[in-house]
Amino acid sequence: QVQLVESGGGLVQPGGSLRLSCAASGFTFSTYPMTWYRRAPGKEREFVAHITSTGGGTIYADSVKGRFTISRDNAKNTVYLQMNSLKPEDTAVYYCNRPPTYWGQGTQVTVSS
Numbered sequence: 001q002v003q004l005v006e007s008g009g010g011l012v013q014p015g016g017s018l019r020l021s022c023a024a025s026g027f028t029f030s031t032y033p034m035t036w037y038r039r040a041p042g043k044e045r046e047f048v049a050h051i052t053s054t055g056g057g058t059i060y061a062d063s064v065k066g067r068f069t070i071s072r073d074n075a076k077n078t079v080y081l082q083m084n085s086l087k088p089e090d091t092a093v094y095y096c097n098r099p100p101t102y103w104g105q106g107t108q109v110t111v112s113s
Helices: none
Strands: 002-009 008-011 018-025 035-037 044-052 059-060 070-071 078-083 092-098 107-111
Touching: 002 092, 018 035, 018 092, 018 107, 035 070, 035 078, 044 070, 044 078, 059 070
Parallel strands: 008 107
Antiparallel strands: 002 018, 018 078, 035 044, 035 092, 044 059, 070 078, 092 107
């Protein structure tokens, strides 16, 4: 069965960095695009970043463009989200998604001094 397991969240100060990982199993990872979403407290889930199956194409939400980088390692069945210059408004639970149906359990990112 499809499994997506996120890790790498935590508490970081404004301006800091974190790298999230999503380990995938139960499907041929290299043939699927992957997406990161987030849900901030009291808000709807929102799109963060998307990567094509080969990693050759990426799309970002305007709110994270220039600060976040999505990447993948198809040999390790893992997708990453490198987050730099973090802001308090980046505080959210971050979810890995295999479009359209499969979701991980999420990892909490808190940006606070």
